[in-house]
Amino acid sequence: MHEMVKGANVDLADLSEDIDSVALGLSWTSAAGDGDADVSVLLLDAGGKVRGDADFFFYNNPAAADGSVQLLGKTPTADGSEDRISLDLTAMPSDVERIVVGASRYGGARFGELDGLRVTLADRAGEVLLGFSIDDAGVESAFIFGEIYRRGGGWRFRAVGQGYETGLAGLATDFGIDVEDDAGDDAGDDAENDTGDTAGDTAGAGTGGEETAVPDAAPEPGRTAEPLPAVPGQRDRRAAAGPAPAAEAAAPAGEQAPVRTRRPRTARKKVTLPRVARKSLAENDSWRQARLFPVSSLKSDREREMRATSILLSVMAQVPEFGRRLTAAFGAPAGRMETFTEVSLPHGDSPKRPDGVIRVERAGKLWTALVETKTNGNPLKAEQVQDYMDIAARRGYEAVITLSNDVALEGSPLVDVRIDRRRKHKVALRHLSWAEVAHQAQMLIRHEGVGNAAHAWLLQELLHYLQHENSGCHGFQNMGPSWVPVRNAIDEETICQGDQRALEVVGSWERLIRQVCLRLGGELGQKVLPVQRVRRGADPQSRRAALADGLCRDGRLHAELRIEGTPGILAVTADLRTGRLRTSIEVPAPEQGYPLSWAKRLIRQLAEAPADLHVETLVEGEGGGPRGTLERLRPEPGDLLPGDGARITGFRLSLLKGMGSTRGNAETGFIRSVDDAVHRFHAGVVTHLERRPSRRPGAEAPTG
Known part of the structure; x- marks a missing residue:
């Protein structure tokens, strides 16, 4: 791993041949155990400014529509937790020259209260290429950890380590994002009900003023206001905004009231589903609702594995948000996904049959992963996974994904496999637990939102299947x-x-x-x-x-x-x-x-x-x-x-x-x-x- 110092830069192509997709990890620790921060990504043009509001990625706007940026959330590590970001450099718009990666604290907290501030960058195979530690944090409440920028047709990484005492607002202002003092707009979002309606567009999110919403800002003089592209999973509150603001209503006759540009809302979304069940039309309680994925007929572990694999892979291919959520952390690009089950691949004297294959196509390039699935308490077999790693390396596949009820721990792999370092093509071995699959489905359909109602229904059926006692996908059980x-x-x-x-x-x-x-x-x-x-x-x-x-x-x-x-x-x-x-x-x-x-x-x-x-x-x-x-x-x-x-x-x-x-x-x-x-x-x-x-x-x- 290439260890960097503040101000240094390096060509990513010198560190790996597979940098089409990279993953960054921002980490920190706290002696009290409760230190936290939020990552953000800004895409900048040649002038060093964002092209528009959609170039600001944070917790309410975690992914780009073209898949070039995706915030993957936090994962526990031996030292604390790590916030991960996936960047598909092949999908990055041609007029984006720099990608700034930062983090900010809130509630008066400062980065000097945290230890081990560090950023790492890994290639598509998951191999960590470089690391940069920030050792001089003090009163800053926001930091730019690093940036990736174009140079000579390639991409380079610069270790920045620049802090801001003025927090996320100070960082954002440097890159062309307008900031207003909205301290007076803490009127709560208490009027928000289970369907997500609100009493007004300027209401703060959260109960009792716990969070602050951002008011819409007027456009710059001479510019035509354009609506902000829809933030994934975010509801449009304007439909429930009620009467027009007084200032707008009082505009002189014959003059058009100023158009307000919708800006990113930094208050977290609080979306809940109605807890009251709909009245059933069944004649008696013994009737069971018809399900898309039935489980009552499953009798053997082999049947459970085949059914669970086929259901999961088919839903991943049909619900882009869900498929992308599960594969982005493994280096997969955003593109057209197809999934297959019970495939046969040649290997030695007899062919091998992995449980599934995932293929993602983008710009004529393929990303492929083999899938090996286990249900109930069945353990993964090291020799089986080793065969799939060898097949993937020989055929140029990018990853082998294992899926079981077990939970992988850092520094303690579930299966020991031999990796031939002499091979030019590297294959990543990744693991998912069924509990994590259910978690991602739950987050999308109950809190963050998906593209349409049919996709939400598919995820709900998947979740019902995974949580059924007969599915064998219950998570860690022993x-x-x-x-x-x-x-x-x-x-x-x-x-x-x-x-x-x-x-x-x-x-x-x-x-x-x-x-x-x-x-x-x-x-x-x-x-x-x-x-x-x-x-x-x-x-x-x-x-x-x-x-x-x-x-x-x-x-x-x-x-x-x-x-x-x-x-x-x-x-x-x-x-x-x-x-x-x-x-x-x-x-x-x-x-x-x-x-x-x-x-x-x-x-x-x-x-x-x-x-x-x-x-x-x-x-x-x-x-x-x-x-x-x-x-x-x-x-x-x-x-x-x-x-x-x-x-x-x-x-x-x-x-x-x-x-x-x-x-x-x-x-x-x-x-x-x-x-x-x-x-x-x-x-x-x-x-x-x-x-x-x-x-x-x-x-x-x-x-x-």
């Missing part, structure tokens, strides 16, 4: 063969540090937590990521070994989840000695007001929370504060105040439940209980807490 022996050894106090079985259990726990994040994030339409509290550069295997030693010593498995917009980190602890699960969150004390008012407000917020919720006051110093169940504290919130007048720093809210269940094996029971505990705690407790602002108001809100 804690592995070491789970029961480790539980028994902990109960008998016979396990020692360094036990390899404990390391296997820690790996299974990490897989389970990542799947819980996928499921919860799909339901909420928000980023949910596991928090990694490790120092930069820590080896994943060393980190898991340390966690395994802690399991042997304390008998506990612990994880933390960061949910976008929540006031704290959701912690999950499985105590294998007591057989109990604890879910908790620490809520910081307000900066103003009186402690008794804080306690009363907290109890009011938790009016609908479970009565057995434990509430503990956190005080300055090592000692703990008063605690009690919500049922006991409701009539007397003042019991949360420490008697010695110690300074209150926050409150810890906790729920306890037993592990496992009376049905199924111990592995399935434990996994189900963890999933249920997290969802119950979020729905019953976290949703009632005051959310922190997701975006800085005022000058940091660019209008494009």
